[in-house]
Amino acid sequence: MTDPILQALQAAAGDAPPPPQGRVLAVKLGYNPNSSSVGSVVSLLFWSATAGALALNLTAALLAKRREPPGDEG
Amino acid sequence: MRLRHEDFGAIVALEEPPALIHVDHALVAWLGHPPSPFADAPLGHLSAPTEVHLMVTNRCPAACPGCYTAATPDGDEPGEAELLDAVDRLAGLGVFHLALGGGESLLHPALFRVAAHARARGLVPNLTTSGLGLTPALAQACRVFGQVNVSLDGLDATYRASRGYDGAETALRALARLGEAGVPCGVNYVLSQATWEGLEATAARVAELGGNQIEILRFKPAGRGRSDYERLALSEAQARQLTPRLLALTASHPGLQVKVDCSLVPFLCAADPEPALLQALGVYGCEAGNALASVDAGGRATPCSFVDDAVGTVAELADGWRSHPTLARWRAYADTAPAPCRGCAYRAVCKGGCKVVTRHRQGDWFAPDPECPRVLAHRRGEAFVPVAIGRP
Numbered sequence: 001m002t003d004p005i006l007q008a009l010q011a012a013a014g015d016a017p018p019p020p021q022g023r024v025l026a027v028k029l030g031y032n033p034n035s036s037s038v039g040s041v042v043s044l045l046f047w048s049a050t051a052g053a054l055a056l057n058l059t060a061a062l063l064a065k066r067r068e069p070p071g072d073e074g
Numbered sequence: 075m076r077l078r079h080e081d082f083g084a085i086v087a088l089e090e091p092p093a094l095i096h097v098d099h100a101l102v103a104w105l106g107h108p109p110s111p112f113a114d115a116p117l118g119h120l121s122a123p124t125e126v127h128l129m130v131t132n133r134c135p136a137a138c139p140g141c142y143t144a145a146t147p148d149g150d151e152p153g154e155a156e157l158l159d160a161v162d163r164l165a166g167l168g169v170f171h172l173a174l175g176g177g178e179s180l181l182h183p184a185l186f187r188v189a190a191h192a193r194a195r196g197l198v199p200n201l202t203t204s205g206l207g208l209t210p211a212l213a214q215a216c217r218v219f220g221q222v223n224v225s226l227d228g229l230d231a232t233y234r235a236s237r238g239y240d241g242a243e244t245a246l247r248a249l250a251r252l253g254e255a256g257v258p259c260g261v262n263y264v265l266s267q268a269t270w271e272g273l274e275a276t277a278a279r280v281a282e283l284g285g286n287q288i289e290i291l292r293f294k295p296a297g298r299g300r301s302d303y304e305r306l307a308l309s310e311a312q313a314r315q316l317t318p319r320l321l322a323l324t325a326s327h328p329g330l331q332v333k334v335d336c337s338l339v340p341f342l343c344a345a346d347p348e349p350a351l352l353q354a355l356g357v358y359g360c361e362a363g364n365a366l367a368s369v370d371a372g373g374r375a376t377p378c379s380f381v382d383d384a385v386g387t388v389a390e391l392a393d394g395w396r397s398h399p400t401l402a403r404w405r406a407y408a409d410t411a412p413a414p415c416r417g418c419a420y421r422a423v424c425k426g427g428c429k430v431v432t433r434h435r436q437g438d439w440f441a442p443d444p445e446c447p448r449v450l451a452h453r454r455g456e457a458f459v460p461v462a463i464g465r466p
Contacts, residue, residue: 028094028124028358029092033223037337040356042333
């Protein structure tokens, strides 16, 4: 899930590399079709060893991207 | 992609993949947007709800005994112009997502025009339905929605015990039709004493039909649900068993997203998840009047669908978002909560649990959720013992 989000953000930012101090603070995935209360995905919460903290991963991915040499965009 | 300024920077709304991403001020600049005007003058709350629940009708033929809106076959229903105006005002406020519901939403003759109008104004409409009347043609039309969830409180006798009629097959047929039409779809499952045992079988059936999510909702004392609440509410032991059961569900059905509603967050926190991770993954406890607001079939805006603490009209909600006293009162609770919420590591996420349950049990909205396992232990004068779960 991190890659498509990263790609969407990078596409919006154009060619500029992500700023080193920039942080993704939270990521709320999906829509909430329930019309009575707000929902949260619980699948990831207790399996952090495998799922990791998505927001933290995304920040790390942005920083990694910033360090990529030109032309190494995958 | 839409970006909305906030105190902390901005919320970026993506449709592919669907996500709301909270970014700081540095990333706002990187994304090519001007600085947030709230950086120097913080609001102390979100600049608009992220989602609003818009009840398009309170008509429904089902007459479920626990219906939170007490819908009837001749219930209130706003006209098309009123709904379009509400969409315009909510779009103007900066709302991202619209959850359309009822009553039975499919009964409203303008439902799909309202959804298309929401799309045109930049909002993503989503839908809850019982599945009653969902023909293959209507399933195709549902492609306008970001996600459609069918209310399914169990299979066969479990559904009948919860909803008072044999509707499970209708709901499952609707889910199958939505899947065939390529509509992202899942189910909403109201968890109560009547449905406690049926969760796993239902999840398996939903996964088999290609549903992408099961959202588990706590049964609440609202509408017709008030009269039988004491019999149907979950026990403390069940509250403590919830997280291990959800983790087992997740393991059994990796393709099925398991979700809980805001009111179940106190039960989730009984298993001691990492608070920072909850925040990073956008887990919402009581967000009434902040990330969430609601408009009922009579056009009355409230902080949450279950609450009759009115803000006024949709116009008053939109115009008064920053200063309305009702909204201010709901937002303030987390910061002013008494013990044990005051010292709880989850206060910033959970925000005191479900106020609807609290008022029903204690006569006051603003007190700790009396069914929260931590609150119950505190009131008995005991140390809270977290629920043990297997961690990899």
